[in-house]
Amino acid sequence: MSQAEPPVLVQREGPVVHVTLNRPARRNAIGGGMGEALDELLDELRGHATARIVVLRGAGGHFCAGLDLTEVVAGTPEERLAAMQLRNRRLGARYAEISALPQVVIAAVEGAAHAGGLGFLCSADIAFATADARFAAPEARRGLVPAQILPWLARRMGRPNAARMVLEGGVITAEEAVRRGLVHEVAPDRAGLDALVAASIAQLLEGAPGALAETKKLLAALGPLSPEGYAEAGAQAFGRTAAGPEAAEGIAAFREKRKPSWALG
Template sequence: MKFDYLELIKDNQVATVWLSRPDVHNAFNEGVIGELQTCFDALAHDDDVRVVVLAGRGKSFSAGADLNWMKKAGEASVDENIADAKRLAKMLHTLATLNKPTIARVQGAALGGGMGLVSACDICVASTHAKFATSEVRLGLAPSTISPYVVRAIGERQARRYFLTAERIDADTALHIGLAHEICEPDALDETLDKIIHAILQGAPFAQCASKSLIDMVANRPIDDQLLDETAKHIATLRQGAEAKEGLTAFLNKRTPNWIV
């Protein structure tokens, strides 16, 4: 695939999607959103890819919306604005529900929609130079399309503060509130990322996909008979699968399972 705004690099079961507009801090426009959608759709069907890393070229991960794109949107009709926002919402949802693990590699600023991308990923690894913000209110807007993923990442209570204040969130705070899973010095970012990727590749791919859907199934639900029944059916189905049989056989025979290459 050839892109104007992205770079896609595949290596050893890992696909790294680079936002590649460093001159404008990897800001969003309709072209970026469309290419990310195309890229995520393709990676979902690529069996050679086990892990997807989202990264940004240059100083910033992503500074959010391109100001020229926002100005254009402000002059468009209501219907055009709704269609435009739906494309962004669909892209974020595709990332958030991708059928394989996703990791945000954050070396600098991740603002507005950039923080939305980070929150939509399963895992966030950030440098100590990283900065985050839901900065929309300072532009007379709200973090509407990114809100489901940011609230899921940091919780409603923290979202009430940062949606309203648009304060910059430093790396230590991001770790404290659950937005980042690991923080490290900038020169250790890729080493830290590689350790997490190595851990992911030890697991079975379908089981990881099932584990992602399991979290969505049980999160914020009461532990009642219906949920107990659903989780029992979930594990019972997996037990009958080829991966589970391979994993158990490999364990008993003290060999490496076939998903580790």
């Protein structure tokens, strides 16, 4: 990807909007203006009169590897803490805005769907994956907390499965993701994934757009995603851990491809 390419690509095909996270060199990690580009797109989609379906993918064979941990926040410790809290707070709001879109959102997952990428996956209404897709919530292994993705994982997978995923932090396969309720169906390859998406689009277009939008509102009305105040508490917790010594060691270990100092064995 050249520097001139935008971090989010948008292609419209009639009532379907194809959205591609476009930082393939970073496995589409959230950074480099991606969040801001998504915010602009979400503002547009909320008032879009003809768009009925949004398909979310990642470029280069990966979905999204979460927040870009290589981006360094400058300033004093207090300024860095505030910036990290703001970044995490905005990430949680972004997931809520994806979920609240009047359009039906389909996540089409290849490769890595890790950490913050799981929030995109779980805030979508329907999720498909290729057989080689891999899923992980490794924040605790980096000295961080899965602040904003945890409620979405719990809603999609159920609390016991979400707890296991965020506490163990290991990678699970696409087959296991189906068993745990993280994705709806798995295809053998990209062609099969495209076929699943196309079949779902065909069925969704049989539904009246207003009725589908109202149905999404009813699904949301079944219960809140998390208790009042959780998102802010999550942002505060993320900021504290991200500014602490465990995150410094965990992120360094991740970059250096070694185990952090607290890992045993």
